[in-house]
Amino acid sequence: MKKKEVKYGLALLSLFILLIVVEYNQPEPIDWSHTYSIEKKGPFASYGLFKLLPGYFKNSKLTTSRKTSFEIEKEYADSTYNYIIIGDEFNPSAEDIVAIKSILNKGNDVFIAASYFSKEAEDSLGFYTGAKFFRDLNLNSDSLYKKASDTIRLSFVAPYSDKHYNYKFENNHLVAVFDSLDKYPENRVLATTARGEPVMIHKRIGNGRLFLSSIPLAYTNYYFTQQSGKRFIEKSFNFLQPNRKILWDVYYHGEVVVSTNPLRFVLENNALRYSLYLTMLGAFLFVMFEGKRKQRIIPVIEPVTNNSLEFIKTVSNLYFSKGNHKNIADKKIVYFFDYVKNHYYIHASDPAFKDRLIAKSGLEEVKVNQLLKYIETTKSKSSLNGDDLIKLNNLLEDFFKNCR
Structure with missing residues (x-):
């Protein structure tokens, strides 16, 4: 190999090593997206809560579900369980709503926390949510231009109150609260804001109970690591039936199923991903410039002619x-x-x-x-x-x- 080629090779290798070192020492950016993922440790994922969930439900088997409520109702038709669904939105299909009502009628408890509930879900399950922004807006004042509070203070109502303890959630904005309780008198309030706005209610449907919460972020890593948030989560789950199987939903909040790609670990790590790309580029350049023929063209040797046929014709x-x-x-x-x-x-x-x-x-x-x-x-x-x-x-x- 020529000295010039060796020099280029060493320069490319040095650049490769330098890129790995720089990328490896880069701080991992914080993912603030609302994933509610049980496999991620971001602020608004649910990794920590899911790991310690067996402590809240002792003698209960914990199972994750990547299926719709319709499939769950069929698969666990002969079981009793607590069904937990947490996500920004809850927009099930008509078949899933029917399945949830069937799950409740059989004596199971269903816990759903979401900032947005579809109109079909509200009408079918008998509740109503209103946007918190419009409730706070006073058109006769300049409140629209005032900075909204970024701290939510919650408390459980009697007979579930905890000695007037307030649960504080900083850096959070409440999107929706439960409204029109007079239209659905069977709905019972469990927790409210400091202004008395319901954020958690429950009702009995058939032999089961439906628990609804309009503050799903309260059940994420960010608030689980705080004393106030941890106590609120524990209090919320205390309403569910003990000694029952726990079905934790990862379908309705859109959690992405872990990829089975063998290169998943490499592609998810920035340093390894760039190293892979650089290696592929180096291999491509090597094939382009070093893959040329470096010897004389081999002459074509004609095969020996078979003269048997000519002999027969002669x-x-x-x-x-x-x-x-x-x-x-x-x-x-x-x-x-x-x-x-x-x-x-x-x-x-x-x-x-x-x-x-x-x-x-x-x-x-x-x-x-x-x-x-x-x-x-x-x-x-x-x-x-x-x-x-x-x-x-x-x-x-x-x-x-x-x-x-």
Whole structure:
């Protein structure tokens, strides 16, 4: 390898190592998206809560569900369980709503926390939510231009109150609260804001109970690590039935299923991902510039010509030119019987030669009789003319072409 190529190779390797070091020491950016993922440790994921959830539900089996409520209702038809759904939005299909009502009728508890509930879900399950922004807006003042409070203070109502303890959630804005309670008198308030606005309610449907919360972010890592948030979560889950299986939903909040791609770990790490891209680029450049031919072109050697066919044509022309048609016919007849013997295992001396040849060759009896009769006629003659030889050749060619 030339010195110039070595220099370029070392420069590329140095750049590769430098890129790995720089990317490896880059601080991991904080993911503030509302994922509610049980596998991520971002502020608004649910990794910590999910890991410590068995402490809230002792003697209960914890299971994650990536299926719709319709599928859950069918799969766990003979079980009793607490079904927990947490996400920014709850927008189930009509079949899923029917399934949730069926789950409740069978005596199971369902806990749903979301900032937005679809109109179909509200009408079918019997509740109503109102936007918190419009409730706070006073059109006769300049409140629209005032900075909204970024701290939410919640408390449970009697008989569930905790000695007037206020649960504080900083850096959070309440999107919706439960409204029109007079329209649904069966709905019972569990928790409210400092202004008395319901953020958590429950109702009985069939033999089960439905718990609804309009502050899903309270059940994420960010607030779970705070004392106030941890106590609020524990209080919320204390309403559910103990000693029951826990089904934790990861379907309705859109959690992405972990990829099975074998390169997933490499692609999710910035340093390794850029290293992979750089390696692929280096390999491409190597193929482009180093993959060229570095030796003389190998000359094409023509294969040795097979002269057997030419020899046969020469001998045949010699026989034909001398008019020795009888000799040529005898050789064709010998070749025919040799072919029959080797291909069909029939000897010419066999008494049933003709019958066996008809059966094995698959030719019509008329054609086989015509061929054998003409062979006998040819063998009995002392000489043949050109027409006789051509007729024999045509009969033999027809046999070889149509036999099996």
